[in-house]
Amino acid sequence: MKKYCFAASMGGHLEEIACLKDIAREVDSFLVTEKGGFQEIRFCNRTRYVLQINRKEKTFLFKFIVLWVQSLIIMLQEKPDCVISTGALATFPICVLAKLFGKKVIYIESFARVDEPSLTGKLMKHVADLFIVQWEEMMEFFPNAIYGGGIF
Numbered sequence: 001m002k003k004y005c006f007a008a009s010m011g012g013h014l015e016e017i018a019c020l021k022d023i024a025r026e027v028d029s030f031l032v033t034e035k036g037g038f039q040e041i042r043f044c045n046r047t048r049y050v051l052q053i054n055r056k057e058k059t060f061l062f063k064f065i066v067l068w069v070q071s072l073i074i075m076l077q078e079k080p081d082c083v084i085s086t087g088a089l090a091t092f093p094i095c096v097l098a099k100l101f102g103k104k105v106i107y108i109e110s111f112a113r114v115d116e117p118s119l120t121g122k123l124m125k126h127v128a129d130l131f132i133v134q135w136e137e138m139m140e141f142f143p144n145a146i147y148g149g150g151i152f
Contacts, residue, residue, distance in 0.1 A: 005080035005098070006044055007032040007091035010052065016086045016111055018043050019151045030078055032071075034090045048074050053090050068093045075101060086110060087120035099127050106130045109138060111150055117141045 004027050008017040014033055021043035024031075028045060035049040050070045053063045071093035082104040085091040095105050107128035109121045114135045125131055125142055132148040133139060139147055 001028050002081040003027075003079065004029040005032055005074075005078065005083040005094065006030070007083055007085040007094050009088045009090045010034045010036050012112060013086045013088055013091075013110065016108070016151060017084070020084065030080070032074060032091065032094055048078070050074070050090055050094075055089060068097075071097055082106065084108070085124070087118060087124070089120055092120060092123060095124060095127050099129075104129045106132070108132045108148070108151065109134060109142070109145070111135075113138060 006017050006020065006024055006029060008014045010033060024044045031044040031047045032050060033047065034052040036052045051063055051067050053060065053067055057063065067090060074094060075097045080098065080103060083095050083098040084106045085095050086108045087110055095107065098105050105128045107124040109132065110118055111134045113121065114137055117138065121142070131142055131145040133142055133145045134148060134150045136147050139145060
């Protein structure tokens with residue numbers, strides 16, 4: 001049986017990926033999300049936590065390195081076949097590592113992004129095997145993406 005990693009930062013990104021709970025319940029799956037205050041959404045078989053990160057913090061570089069190490073440990077322990085992510089930055093390392101390990105990466109650009117792409121989306125367009133946008137307007141920025149409509 002294939003194993004799926006669902007990866008999302010806290011808040012809206014986590015709420016979005018939780019909309020895929022029917023898929024997550026049918027497969028061997030785990031969630032990667034930030035350690036923080038918004039933990040009540042649980043929809044996979046288990047949850048793995050990574051450091052909460054903000055690129056505007058003074059300690060960003062140190063925390064980003066820690067995040068990469070945590071993501072590598074998770075990849076080596078869990079060995080997912082596919083990573084599905086709604087972003088944001090905290091999920092970037094696990095997606096890149098999955099790609100480096102030859103695994104499939106699916107990225108879903110945030111529903112909140114209607115007029116301009118997110119930083120994570122700009123990075124993930126180079127990593128994802130399948131890039132999905134939820135608004136047709138976003139096809140202008142991601143011409144190789146697939147318009148999937150809203151996941152809500």
